Amino acid sequence: MSAAKANSLRSGPDERGRFGIFGGRFVAETLMPLVLDLEKAYSDAKADPAFQAEIDFMQRDYVGRPSPLYLAERLTEHFDGAKIYLKRDELNHTGSHKINNCLGQILLARRMGKTRIIAETGAGQHGVATATVCARFGLPCVIYMGTTDIERQKPNVFRMKLLGAEVIPVTSGTGTLKDAMNEALRDWVTNVESTYYLIGTVAGPHPYPAMVRDFQSIIGQETRQQMMEREGRLPDSVVACIGGGSNAMGLFHPFLDEPSVKIYGVEAAGRGLETGEHCASLKGGTPGVLHGNRTYLLQDDDGQIKDGHSISAGLDYPGIGPEHAWLHESGRAEYVSATDREALDAFQLCSRLEGIIPALEPAHALAFVSKIAPTLPKDHLMVMNMCGRGDKDVFAVADHLGVTL
Amino acid sequence: MTTRLEKRFAKLKAEGRAAFVTFITAGDPDAETSFGVLKGLPSAGADVIELGMPFTDPMADGPAIQASSQRALRSGATMLKTLDLVHRFREGDNETPIVLMGYYNPIYHMGVETFLTRACEAGVDGLIVVDLPPEEDDELCVPALKAGLNFIRLATPTTDDKRLPAVLANTSGFVYYVSITGITGSASPEARNVAESVARIKRHTSLPVAVGFGIKTPEQAADIARAADGAVVGSAIVDAIAREIDTDGAVKSGAAERVLTFVRSLADGVHHARAAAAE
Numbered sequence: 001m002s003a004a005k006a007n008s009l010r011s012g013p014d015e016r017g018r019f020g021i022f023g024g025r026f027v028a029e030t031l032m033p034l035v036l037d038l039e040k041a042y043s044d045a046k047a048d049p050a051f052q053a054e055i056d057f058m059q060r061d062y063v064g065r066p067s068p069l070y071l072a073e074r075l076t077e078h079f080d081g082a083k084i085y086l087k088r089d090e091l092n093h094t095g096s097h098k099i100n101n102c103l104g105q106i107l108l109a110r111r112m113g114k115t116r117i118i119a120e121t122g123a124g125q126h127g128v129a130t131a132t133v134c135a136r137f138g139l140p141c142v143i144y145m146g147t148t149d150i151e152r153q154k155p156n157v158f159r160m161k162l163l164g165a166e167v168i169p170v171t172s173g174t175g176t177l178k179d180a181m182n183e184a185l186r187d188w189v190t191n192v193e194s195t196y197y198l199i200g201t202v203a204g205p206h207p208y209p210a211m212v213r214d215f216q217s218i219i220g221q222e223t224r225q226q227m228m229e230r231e232g233r234l235p236d237s238v239v240a241c242i243g244g245g246s247n248a249m250g251l252f253h254p255f256l257d258e259p260s261v262k263i264y265g266v267e268a269a270g271r272g273l274e275t276g277e278h279c280a281s282l283k284g285g286t287p288g289v290l291h292g293n294r295t296y297l298l299q300d301d302d303g304q305i306k307d308g309h310s311i312s313a314g315l316d317y318p319g320i321g322p323e324h325a326w327l328h329e330s331g332r333a334e335y336v337s338a339t340d341r342e343a344l345d346a347f348q349l350c351s352r353l354e355g356i357i358p359a360l361e362p363a364h365a366l367a368f369v370s371k372i373a374p375t376l377p378k379d380h381l382m383v384m385n386m387c388g389r390g391d392k393d394v395f396a397v398a399d400h401l402g403v404t405l
Numbered sequence: 406m407t408t409r410l411e412k413r414f415a416k417l418k419a420e421g422r423a424a425f426v427t428f429i430t431a432g433d434p435d436a437e438t439s440f441g442v443l444k445g446l447p448s449a450g451a452d453v454i455e456l457g458m459p460f461t462d463p464m465a466d467g468p469a470i471q472a473s474s475q476r477a478l479r480s481g482a483t484m485l486k487t488l489d490l491v492h493r494f495r496e497g498d499n500e501t502p503i504v505l506m507g508y509y510n511p512i513y514h515m516g517v518e519t520f521l522t523r524a525c526e527a528g529v530d531g532l533i534v535v536d537l538p539p540e541e542d543d544e545l546c547v548p549a550l551k552a553g554l555n556f557i558r559l560a561t562p563t564t565d566d567k568r569l570p571a572v573l574a575n576t577s578g579f580v581y582y583v584s585i586t587g588i589t590g591s592a593s594p595e596a597r598n599v600a601e602s603v604a605r606i607k608r609h610t611s612l613p614v615a616v617g618f619g620i621k622t623p624e625q626a627a628d629i630a631r632a633a634d635g636a637v638v639g640s641a642i643v644d645a646i647a648r649e650i651d652t653d654g655a656v657k658s659g660a661a662e663r664v665l666t667f668v669r670s671l672a673d674g675v676h677h678a679r680a681a682a683a684e
Contacts, residue, residue, distance in 0.1 A: 034563070289509045
């Protein structure tokens with residue numbers, strides 16, 4: 001892989017944790033020394049070959065990496081255009097890409113001598129992945145989850161409890177992901193000495209957006225290598241869904257300096273961008289400051305944060321990682337959206353044609369693929385990140401399709 | 406230029422007593438009740454007023470102040486209405502300092518320059534913005550100081566001696582010492598630890614040091630007032646406001662008066678603290 005060049009798009013963030021104007025460290029003073037400690041600890045760990053070796057070992061033997069790059073022949077045939085490859089991160093242990101990041105951060109927390117792990121979760125995938133690594137390394141784990149999300153993601157709540165985590169219902173606000181994140185921050189500010197906050201996406205104060213991206217970049221690095229082996233060249237486009245944007249950032253980052261590779265991020269358009277009931281922070285939001293960073297947010301005329309809506313709890317966040325905000329403004333990546341309805345259609349299509357039941361999150365990415373692939377030539381190589389499997393969603397999907405189980 | 410805050414702390418120092426600093430959320434539970442409480446605070450003994458700018462996601466606040474923000478927003482509070490409350494207050498009181506306290510996003514959304522112009526016009530004296538550490542000083546702190554406002558910074562138990570100078574560098578008016586690691590309205594601090602911490606901060610600055618987080622009773626307020634230049638009470642007052650709301654959501658008649666009676670009891674604790682200690 002080419003090293004980051006002087007004018008590289010891969011060199012961010014700057015020393016203040018900024019990607020252009022986005023990112024930063026907008027946290028209370030109590031947390032500021034912790035955030036600075038974390039930055040130092042991560043920087044030291046990154047420079048330590050033993051740390052990387054430990055991650056590599058666990059990624060292979062515990063997570064099951066590398067995940068395959070799979071040529072989806074029947075989808076390709078169906079769309080009759082671009083050649084569709086799926087990066088199979090849904091085959092990871094715990095069923096999504098979330099474990100990539102959790103593994104890196106739990107090893108860092110151990111290095112820092114932290115004895116208690118907290119995390120927020122929306123759909124529960126990050127909560128399950130966090131509870132999993134905490135069980136593996138014997139650390140107590142507290143997961144904050146909104147009451148609305150607990151109701152719609154019961155199987156994941158039970159999984160977390162089986163794994164030994166304590167799940168704390170968050171009733172403040174509207175009981176969704178942003179409220180869970182507020183509550184996790186309140187815990188962290190109270191338990192500063194012992195506690196490591198394991199953030200699940202490429203958001204939060206610096207260094208989280210860069211660190212989570214680094215841990216997720218294994219997705220793009222593998223894709224690059226696998227595509228070279230398979231086709232002898234880079235892909236022409238890469239596509240991923242975006243809530244906070246960690247799976248997308250992980251896929252995109254190793255390709256940022258390759259201008260021939262088109263980059264598409266797919267936001268959740270919910271009931272349609274025009275209805276206002278969506279989670280498309282870039283297409284339907286404006287810049288603001290929340291949860292430690294400046295980025296695009298869903299907010300009203302007074303700067304109050306609005307609740308998003310999506311059929312997918314994992315995309316239901318009113319912000320987006322600051323690096324995506326920067327890639328959006330610079331034009332390097334193109335951000336598009338897919339509605340609940342389109343995602344449901346793609347969910348069923350993928351199940352029937354490929355025998356892969358996708359999570360509702362990557363079903364949004366596939367919905368976009370289904371629009372663009374037919375317009376592209378047959379030698380166009382397109383990679384979509386299948387970032388999670390759909391087992392968790394079958395009840396919700398049945399409900400939406402009017403099927404009683 | 407001497408600000409109302411600087412004048413007030415100088416006057417209190419001359420009188421040999423600590424400042425009683427009160428916090429309420431603007432527009433809680435509605436604009437009129439909130440104004441009734443606000444305008445009565447000085448005669449109930451408040452020396453400095455912190456007025457919360459409501460925000461949907463108050464990450465550093467406990468349940469009491471979270472709920473107050475929600476009540477205010479439900480009744481239609483906005484940044485413009487918060488500034489209007491200050492403006493109306495100033496028509497009857499040109500001496501009591503008002504510090505706006507809250508989070509950065511509503512300010513950023515209005516635009517920093519616009520916000521500062523409007524805040525100065527309304528008669529605001531200072532700002533406390535929880536999620537703007539010194540690392541982000543160029544965002545609001547430096548422009549606010551240029552506009553003639555005080556920028557009051559929080560110092561916390563995690564702010565060690567190495568970091569204190571950076572935290573104090575652009576701080577003006579007073580230093581707000583957060584006596585515990587935690588959210589507003591949680592555990593109460595030990596007066597002895599507070600005295601040590603205040604002494605530590607005073608080795609680095611000549612600014613007055615006010616102490617807050619977790620002060621709930623007149624006795625605790627008095628303890629803090631003996632150890633610091635000011636005692637801040639927020640959640641306890643906000644809880645008193647919450648008690649004025651019926652089960653059906655209506656505000657009881659005479660709400661502001663009863664809240665102010667409670668404020669007066671806290672003020673008495675602070676104001677007599679040192680006199681009692683001297684006897």
